[in-house]
Amino acid sequence: MPVLYLVFLAAAFALDWPQWLRWGVIPLVGVLTWLLWPRSHRAAEPGVRVIRVPQLAYIGVLVLTFCVFFPFVGWPSLLWPLLLLPIVVLLWVERTRTTVTPEGLELRTVFGSRSVEWARVAGVRLPKRGAVRARLTDGSEVRLPAVGYDRLRELIAASDGRIPDVFAQAEEAIREQSAAERAAAAQDEAEPRPTGE
Incomplete structure (x- = not known):
């Protein structure tokens, strides 16, 4: 999956996409790649229990990514900080x-x-x-x-x-x-x- 993302990045820059499209699609595909990447769950130690934010929250991150992408496309020079919102929420869910x-x-x-x-x-x-x-x-x-x-x-x-x-x-x-x-x-x-x- 990361190799496909790197190929996508190279194609985006090689095909000379417009800057607003490049900087809008690259984070979106990056977040999607990260969400779809299978995680290895290491074996739990005996007597240790981890209570985390439910995995369903990743769907919320995906929906938030789509929601902030469309306003960004409309006005990329001003609304690019919106692309940081899904990353911040993803960090919260993960940590x-x-x-x-x-x-x-x-x-x-x-x-x-x-x-x-x-x-x-x-x-x-x-x-x-x-x-x-x-x-x-x-x-x-x-x-x-x-x-x-x-x-x-x-x-x-x-x-x-x-x-x-x-x-x-x-x-x-x-x-x-x-x-x-x-x-x-x-x-x-x-x-x-x-x-x-």
Whole structure:
């Protein structure tokens, strides 16, 4: 695939395409080539789980590439920075991840990375919007990239019991509440009712 892309680049310059077409089609074909290039998935280490942005996001990058290409063709001298948008989004999709290891959490964003040892993790917090946050023992919080409410069960399972299962706690609280309600209803039925004279 990269060889075909290099052939395409050589043809674009050899055929003396207009500059606006050359600089519009080359990034588009480059992004398409990168998206279609098969990736080798190395074997996962035992006890390590990587939680990433879903692979479906690559389709969004492709759609964004087409969306910014058409305005670019209309006014290439002014709108060429639009071609950087798909590249930035692609970087975000590719880099953003939370890796759960036996030692702790490795958090990676577009611009940096951070490691948090299990001894510092006190629990998790579920904000109304955005990514799940890990509560640390010092009272601070750290955002867990690519872990939303929909991926929380995956994080809890990968933590091997180091993060409390909030779903099990909620189910247990519901069971206790319903048992208390049943006991209160049974007690109400057992009490004799006064009869009117």
